[in-house]
Amino acid sequence: MSPSRSSRNSLQSVDLRALDYLTSPSANLLCPICHAPLITPVQTRCLHTFCSACISLSLERSSTCPVDRKPLNHDDVTPAPIMIANLVNDLVVLCPNREKGCTTSCARWLVESHIREDCEYATVKCAKEGCDGMVERREAEGECVHEEVECAFCEGAVRKLDVELHYKECPKLSSDCRHCSKSFPNPELAAHKLICPDEIIDCAASHFGCSFSSRRSELDEHLSHCHFVALTPILQLHTERIETLELENKAIRQKLDLLVPPRPLPTQLSGATSSAANDSSSGRDMTSEMQDYTYHLYSEYEQLRSDVERLNAQIRELDVKQDMARFNEGLRYNDEMTGVRAAINGLRMQLHWLVASRREAGTGGAGAGGARSVAGSSASGDGRRMSVDSVRQVVKL
Amino acid sequence: MFAQKRLGKELSNIHKSLPPGISIASASDFSNWKMDIQVLDTNPLYADQIYRLNFKFSGSYPIEAPEVTFIKEDGRDIPMHPHIYSNGVICLDLLGTNWSPVQNVESVCMSIQSMLTSNTKNERPPGDDTFVRSGYRSPRNINFVYDDNTV
Numbered sequence: 001m002s003p004s005r006s007s008r009n010s011l012q013s014v015d016l017r018a019l020d021y022l023t024s025p026s027a028n029l030l031c032p033i034c035h036a037p038l039i040t041p042v043q044t045r046c047l048h049t050f051c052s053a054c055i056s057l058s059l060e061r062s063s064t065c066p067v068d069r070k071p072l073n074h075d076d077v078t079p080a081p082i083m084i085a086n087l088v089n090d091l092v093v094l095c096p097n098r099e100k101g102c103t104t105s106c107a108r109w110l111v112e113s114h115i116r117e118d119c120e121y122a123t124v125k126c127a128k129e130g131c132d133g134m135v136e137r138r139e140a141e142g143e144c145v146h147e148e149v150e151c152a153f154c155e156g157a158v159r160k161l162d163v164e165l166h167y168k169e170c171p172k173l174s175s176d177c178r179h180c181s182k183s184f185p186n187p188e189l190a191a192h193k194l195i196c197p198d199e200i201i202d203c204a205a206s207h208f209g210c211s212f213s214s215r216r217s218e219l220d221e222h223l224s225h226c227h228f229v230a231l232t233p234i235l236q237l238h239t240e241r242i243e244t245l246e247l248e249n250k251a252i253r254q255k256l257d258l259l260v261p262p263r264p265l266p267t268q269l270s271g272a273t274s275s276a277a278n279d280s281s282s283g284r285d286m287t288s289e290m291q292d293y294t295y296h297l298y299s300e301y302e303q304l305r306s307d308v309e310r311l312n313a314q315i316r317e318l319d320v321k322q323d324m325a326r327f328n329e330g331l332r333y334n335d336e337m338t339g340v341r342a343a344i345n346g347l348r349m350q351l352h353w354l355v356a357s358r359r360e361a362g363t364g365g366a367g368a369g370g371a372r373s374v375a376g377s378s379a380s381g382d383g384r385r386m387s388v389d390s391v392r393q394v395v396k397l
Numbered sequence: 398m399f400a401q402k403r404l405g406k407e408l409s410n411i412h413k414s415l416p417p418g419i420s421i422a423s424a425s426d427f428s429n430w431k432m433d434i435q436v437l438d439t440n441p442l443y444a445d446q447i448y449r450l451n452f453k454f455s456g457s458y459p460i461e462a463p464e465v466t467f468i469k470e471d472g473r474d475i476p477m478h479p480h481i482y483s484n485g486v487i488c489l490d491l492l493g494t495n496w497s498p499v500q501n502v503e504s505v506c507m508s509i510q511s512m513l514t515s516n517t518k519n520e521r522p523p524g525d526d527t528f529v530r531s532g533y534r535s536p537r538n539i540n541f542v543y544d545d546n547t548v
């Protein structure tokens with residue numbers, strides 16, 4: 001390696017989270033949040049291990065341990081034992097430039113220095129004095145690819161790096177049409193694309209519902225008998241008329257909203273209206289007065305309506321909150337009940353087992369007690385109570 | 398990036414194996430997956446039915462819970478359940494206040510599966526009509542309307 005190369009460090013950053021591992025690591029070394037091998041492992045007070053970044057993110061959302069839901073704060077999180085950190089740092093990872101061609105794999109803690117100093121595919125600054133471009137390290141020793149060169153065909157100036165791209169649009173060269181794969185000079189390609197006979201296009205009446213599509217050269221045949229196309233002028237006319245009517249309708253509705261009072265006017269006013277009809281001279285005044293009154297009522301009505309709406313929303317929100325609280329409480333009780341039920345079941349089984357084993361022991365020693373049980377039922381009753389008592393003692397133990 | 402990496406891992410696990418009654422219907426990107434679930438015992442409410450769950454992931458998954466709803470698609474229906482609205486919104490605290498980033502698509506499917514398995518009531522949540530009419534689609538933005546705690 002030449003000295004000039006090693007002195008040129010790559011500034012490419014390494015995202016440890018994005019690394020791929022040579023072999024899939026033990027499940028014990030995976031962070032429960034990101035499911036990837038731990039990065040900067042930390043431990044919680046409840047002894048769970050996470051990536052430092054993952055648990056921080058999680059704590060921002062909720063102050064509980066993601067695994068056991070115990071209360072947890074940033075202060076309860078400390079670096080994990082050094083052994084865990086060593087285990088994950090020693091895992092073998094593939095070079096992040098793998099897709100560009102690097103086949104290196106190394107321990108995770110070495111990957112950053114590999115990129116910085118060795119990787120042939122890491123981007124470094126161009127070797128040429130004064131050039132700010134970036135190249136892969138393996139090409140850094142070659143000539144600068146950032147200076148402009150002359151295109152051999154059109155004589156335009158192109159960066160060396162972009163020559164390949166330029167050939168696709170160089171006016172002196174030809175490219176293939178995507179649809180018919182015929183070759184056209186680049187400047188004519190755009191025009192050809194509009195008439196290419198092989199492009200698949202939709203029927204001209206597709207926006208009215210025709211789902212037909214075919215090669216452009218065959219579409220004429222369809223157009224000549226497509227019912228949608230035949231109807232297009234009429235449908236077009238209808239669409240336009242509907243649009244105008246909708247606009248008109250909207251305008252009229254606005255006017256109506258302003259003019260028509262939302263509820264009947266008070267009676268004294270309607271009385272005034274009829275008297276105004278008799279007296280045509282004061283009629284004009286009365287009408288304008290009435291209009292003012294209507295406007296006033298209407299604005300008041302609007303205000304009230306928005307008030308009611310707001311209150312409604314508030315009530316709904318409160319309702320929902322309360323119900324949610326109740327629901328959660330219920331869930332918790334449910335959980336507890338299941339726990340208690342399970343515990344009782346466990347105890348019951350234990351008891352059964354004990355009674356059974358006791359009974360077995362009892363039949364084993366029945367030779368001695370046999371005579372007594374024949375003697376009287378009270379004695380056998382005693383015997384039974386005895387056995388239950390002794391079972392109780394065993395349970396206590 | 399975070400979400401994609403994690404979902405990529407989950408997807409490769411899902412393709413390897415899934416618990417019985419759970420299968421993947423589609424996952425073509427990292428923002429929207431569809432899962433099919435089925436109740437395995439003989440619960441008459443759900444016998445021989447397959448239901449489809451729609452998972453929507455934000456960029457901060459798994460720190461943020463995914464949005465999970467039942468959808469009508471390919472002839473799948475919305476299962477009858479006192480915690481599932483007829484528009485597919487599911488009331489499950491695991492998907493809201495009780496979300497934890499250690500949960501994953503598989504565990505969510507299993508929770509919902511067992512929520513169906515243990516249900517005996519052939520009914521919708523109270524206030525289903527109003528809720529569905531009010532047009533809420535996202536379970537995240539609402540707190541749920543619940544009166545019964547039996548499931």
Ligand SMILES: [Zn+2]
Pocket residue numbers: 044046047048065066067068069070
């Ligand atoms: Zn914990």
Ligand SMILES: [Zn+2]
Pocket residue numbers: 031032033034035036038039050051054
């Ligand atoms: Zn992590």
Ligand SMILES: [Zn+2]
Pocket residue numbers: 095096097098102103104114115118119120121
């Ligand atoms: Zn490399």
Ligand SMILES: [Zn+2]
Pocket residue numbers: 126127128131132133144145146147
């Ligand atoms: Zn250069």
Ligand SMILES: [Zn+2]
Pocket residue numbers: 151152153154155156166170171172
């Ligand atoms: Zn050129």
Ligand SMILES: [Zn+2]
Pocket residue numbers: 177178179180181182192193196197198
């Ligand atoms: Zn063509």
Ligand SMILES: [Zn+2]
Pocket residue numbers: 203204205210211212222223226227228229
């Ligand atoms: Zn047509």
